[in-house]
Amino acid sequence: xxxxxxxxxxxxxxxxxxxxxxxxxxxxxxxxxxxxxxxxxxxxxxxxxxxxxxxxxxxxxxxxxxxxxxxxxxxxxxxxxxxxxxxxxxxxxxxxxxxxxxxxxxxxxxxxxxxxxxxxxxxxxxxxxxxxxxxxxxxxxx
Numbered sequence: 123x124x125x126x127x128x129x130x131x132x133x134x135x136x137x138x139x140x141x142x143x144x145x146x147x148x149x150x151x152x153x154x155x156x157x158x159x160x161x162x163x164x165x166x167x168x169x170x171x172x173x174x175x176x177x178x179x180x181x182x183x184x185x186x187x188x189x190x191x192x193x194x195x196x197x198x199x200x201x202x203x204x205x206x207x208x209x210x211x212x213x214x215x216x217x218x219x220x221x222x223x224x225x226x227x228x229x230x231x232x233x234x235x236x237x238x239x240x241x242x243x244x245x246x247x248x249x250x251x252x253x254x255x256x257x258x259x260x261x262x263x264x
Contacts, residue, residue: 132164135206137186137213143179144219153216156180157208164205183217223259225252 140156142148167185176183185206208214227248234245 132205132207133187135165135185135208135212136188137184137215138165138182138206138208139184139215139217141176141181141183141217141219143177148180148216148218152180153214157214160208161210162208164207166205180216225255227252 142153165182165185167182187206188211229245229248233248234243236243
């Protein structure tokens with residue numbers, strides 16, 4: 123009986139994308155801990171087909187191998203199957219389901235003055251910029 127060995131090559135990960143839980147805030151220390159726990163180790167991407175499947179504190183979402191530009195079919199699941207190695211050159215991006223933003227606006231009386239060179243009130247520019255920013259933030263990702 124001949125045992126056939128199927129040696130799978132371990133690819134170096136160029137980019138790793140992980141999703142953090144939305145139940146509580148994940149600190150930078152916990153993110154760094156995740157990185158160092160996986161540093162110089164092999165990781166494997168487990169296929170998940172819906173957002174409900176991501177229920178851990180930090181879930182692995184996607185991996186791009188080193189030199190991924192050389193691959194022809196980026197949509198092929200089998201092409202990205204296998205094990206990956208996280209090195210010092212690997213970039214890890216942490217995504218959150220919720221973000222908090224704070225806006226600091228200068229609403230002092232001086233901002234309500236008229237700009238005589240352009241014939242308008244400066245406060246209008248501030249409010250228009252905030253409005254444009256908020257509209258962009260609530261747009262669905264397509």
